[in-house]
Amino acid sequence: MKRVKDFIYKDILSVNENSDLRRVIITMKRHRVCAIPVVNQLGEYIGCISEQDILNASVPQYMKSMYNTSFMADLDHIIGHLHDILDKKAFEFTDSSYPTVTPNDSMSYAADLLFRSKKTALPVLEGKMLIGLITRIEILTVSLNGNKLS
Amino acid sequence: MILTVTLNPAIDKILILNGFEIHKLHRLDSREMSMTVPGGKGVNIALNLSALGDETIATGFAGGHEGHLLCDSLRQSGVTTSFIFTEGSTRTNTSILDLQHETLTEINDFGQEIPEDDLVFLLESYERLLNRVDMVVLAGSLPKGVIEDVYRQMIIMAQGHGINVVLHTAPKYIDPLIDSGPFLINPDMRSYHRFMGRPLDGIDAFLQAGREIISYQKNTEFVIFTHRIENVVAVTRKQSYIMRPRDLKIVNMLGYADAYLAGFIHAYRQNLPTADVLRYASAAGLTNIEVLYKEIRDTDQIEANLQRIDVEEVS
Numbered sequence: 001m002k003r004v005k006d007f008i009y010k011d012i013l014s015v016n017e018n019s020d021l022r023r024v025i026i027t028m029k030r031h032r033v034c035a036i037p038v039v040n041q042l043g044e045y046i047g048c049i050s051e052q053d054i055l056n057a058s059v060p061q062y063m064k065s066m067y068n069t070s071f072m073a074d075l076d077h078i079i080g081h082l083h084d085i086l087d088k089k090a091f092e093f094t095d096s097s098y099p100t101v102t103p104n105d106s107m108s109y110a111a112d113l114l115f116r117s118k119k120t121a122l123p124v125l126e127g128k129m130l131i132g133l134i135t136r137i138e139i140l141t142v143s144l145n146g147n148k149l150s
Numbered sequence: 151m152i153l154t155v156t157l158n159p160a161i162d163k164i165l166i167l168n169g170f171e172i173h174k175l176h177r178l179d180s181r182e183m184s185m186t187v188p189g190g191k192g193v194n195i196a197l198n199l200s201a202l203g204d205e206t207i208a209t210g211f212a213g214g215h216e217g218h219l220l221c222d223s224l225r226q227s228g229v230t231t232s233f234i235f236t237e238g239s240t241r242t243n244t245s246i247l248d249l250q251h252e253t254l255t256e257i258n259d260f261g262q263e264i265p266e267d268d269l270v271f272l273l274e275s276y277e278r279l280l281n282r283v284d285m286v287v288l289a290g291s292l293p294k295g296v297i298e299d300v301y302r303q304m305i306i307m308a309q310g311h312g313i314n315v316v317l318h319t320a321p322k323y324i325d326p327l328i329d330s331g332p333f334l335i336n337p338d339m340r341s342y343h344r345f346m347g348r349p350l351d352g353i354d355a356f357l358q359a360g361r362e363i364i365s366y367q368k369n370t371e372f373v374i375f376t377h378r379i380e381n382v383v384a385v386t387r388k389q390s391y392i393m394r395p396r397d398l399k400i401v402n403m404l405g406y407a408d409a410y411l412a413g414f415i416h417a418y419r420q421n422l423p424t425a426d427v428l429r430y431a432s433a434a435g436l437t438n439i440e441v442l443y444k445e446i447r448d449t450d451q452i453e454a455n456l457q458r459i460d461v462e463e464v465s
Contacts, residue, residue: 010230011221012207016274023271030235032218043278129282132230 002142004110005103008124008132014039017046017091024049024090034120037130038094044128047096050119057093058082100125101134111139152199152415153283155276155304156192156210158261158293159220159233160243164404166442170248170255183442188223189243191289191318191338194405197445198412198434200228204419207232207279211272211293213262214239232279234272238262247402247442254403263294276304280311285415288332289318289408298326305330309369318411321345331369336411339377353381353392357464360385374414376407376435384428390464391425393432397458400439409438409446425461432459 014037015024028036028051035050060081100123101110114122114136121135166183167176178184188197196208212220212233217240221231241259248255280286286308288301301323308315314333317324321337321344328335328346343351346359360373364387375383379400382393413434417427433455438446446452 010225012230012232027235030213030237039278041278043281
């Protein structure tokens with residue numbers, strides 16, 4: 001059986017829960033990732049922030065109440081609101097229920113989790129420590145070497 | 151787990167050719183070679199440690215396409231990456247090794263300037279990483295914009311976690327750091343023969359300098375001078391050692407000290423007697439310079455080279 005530990009993308013860059021949102025966005029842009037793990041002061045994993053999480057937080061509350069109508073979000077309002085929250089801490093935007101896997105999980109399980117959750121990458125945790133990621137491309141490239149997942 | 155810190159890493163562009171001349175167009179033929187590989191002292195040490203089977207995390211600053219190339223190559227070699235990406239790009243260092251004339255021409259770029267907020271972010275990340283490693287390697291030059299005191303801060307933070315620090319950089323950076331008591335000091339004196347504020351060369355001078363440091367710094371256990379490869383001098387608290395390799399056949403000196411230190415760390419972590427650790431380190435350095443590549447690929451050769459290292463103990 002193919003295990004997660006043999007396919008880990010061994011990058012552990014993360015942001016601190018007390019980093020501000022500005023730093024989170026800068027880091028995602030420079031690092032070319034759509035989601036980034038968030039850790040506490042001890043380096044323990046507490047969740048992830050995705051681009052979608054930030055976008056969701058950028059839409060002002062009054063706009064959300066109008067979602068069900070034919071209302072279209074005004075970019076100026078979203079950018080203006082995003083600008084106002086750039087100094088807020090990362091933990092306020094962290095998705096602590098973001099799915100994760102462990103090194104001993106099967107790649108089939110990881111693939112299923114990625115597929116169902118529609119995420120781009122899954123953090124790989126050993127205890128509370130982040131040791132890398134499983135990304136969609138890791139799953140897709142398993143088959144290139146003549147392998148099957150399970 | 152070992153953490154290597156490379157604040158000013160590079161992409162190494164290595165050209166290996168015959169008959170290098172200025173004012174001439176060179177087209178590489180099949181006997182020549184061009185390599186584009188991750189570089190910088192700490193990065194080289196991480197690559198060597200990974201080849202030796204030691205779990206290693208590499209951190210530092212990276213940026214741009216070259217930064218992604220650097221991290222991708224490190225991961226392909228089994229190193230875990232945790233680089234802080236900056237707005238500017240990682241530099242490219244060019245080396246031209248001329249096999250026919252036996253010359254090495256090097257052009258090192260100065261690298262990107264680091265803004266203060268990126269340095270703060272790196273130090274936060276470094277402090278967290280200290281919770282999961284048992285040895286830290288600080289190696290190489292400092293990029294523009296980074297205060298000279300950063301290595302001192304990093305040494306003190308590591309010592310606060312009870313972690314040994316290996317320091318390998320130019321004398322101008324090491325001199326003001328000696329009193330912070332790093333576990334191992336290895337000055338890079340290839341192109342600069344001053345250390346501790348004075349001209350320094352020759353076995354006796356190295357022994358004297360090493361003993362001075364060890365006698366004042368209770369945390370420093372090793373002072374090693376590797377740049378005179380025919381007489382590597384290591385000073386420890388109990389005694390000193392001179393390592394001499396036999397029948398040297400130098401092919402490529404690039405990355406010698408990095409391979410030496412990786413060998414040292416690998417052997418030290420196996421709790422070998424000091425003389426054996428130093429012998430292994432020298433054998434690793436020797437293995438590295440007798441092939442074209444700047445990092446060790448054939449680790450079995452280190453074992454075979456152990457017997458070619460004469461170790462003299464000096465009281």
